[in-house]
Amino acid sequence: xxxxxxxxxxxxxxxxxxxxxxxxxxxxxxxxxxxxxxxxxxxxxxxxxxxxxxxxxxxxxxxxxxxxxxxxxxxxxxxxxxxxxxxxxxxxxxxxxxxxxxxxxxxxxxxxxxxxxxxxxxxx
Numbered sequence: 001x002x003x004x005x006x007x008x009x010x011x012x013x014x015x016x017x018x019x020x021x022x023x024x025x026x027x028x029x030x031x032x033x034x035x036x037x038x039x040x041x042x043x044x045x046x047x048x049x050x051x052x053x054x055x056x057x058x059x060x061x062x063x064x065x066x067x068x069x070x071x072x073x074x075x076x077x078x079x080x081x082x083x084x085x086x087x088x089x090x091x092x093x094x095x096x097x098x099x100x101x102x103x104x105x106x107x108x109x110x111x112x113x114x115x116x117x118x119x120x121x122x123x124x
Contacts, residue, residue, distance in 0.1 A: 007034040015049030015080070017069075022052050024069035024079035029118060032103060033083060036116075039099050045086035047113050050079070066117045074122045082117035084110065
């Protein structure tokens with residue numbers, strides 16, 4: 001199977017909903033994420049990208065999650081504005097945090113991932 005590139009370093013299958021396969025990214029989101037990836041200079045393993053509303057409910061995601069792309073709950077949202085990047089190494093995590101923050105991402109800490117989103121694009 002041939003992988004379809006979204007950018008130089010990110011592929012459709014990384015962002016597709018695990019439940020239904022939907023991919024809908026807010027305009028500019030993947031390009032901004034690629035800028036972070038380029039500056040980081042290391043792979044950014046995507047744990048979660050796009051989610052359909054049904055899958056978000058199934059995994060008990062936040063009711064107004066910015067991952068949800070088929071029925072966004074925020075005015076002006078046209079697709080996912082969030083991604084969870086796998087991080088197991090402390091130095092990698094700190095470097096990714098610093099770069100993503102510098103590029104305007106809001107950041108959440110999970111045990112084995114960083115949640116990056118662009119809530120600011122919606123005035124949240």
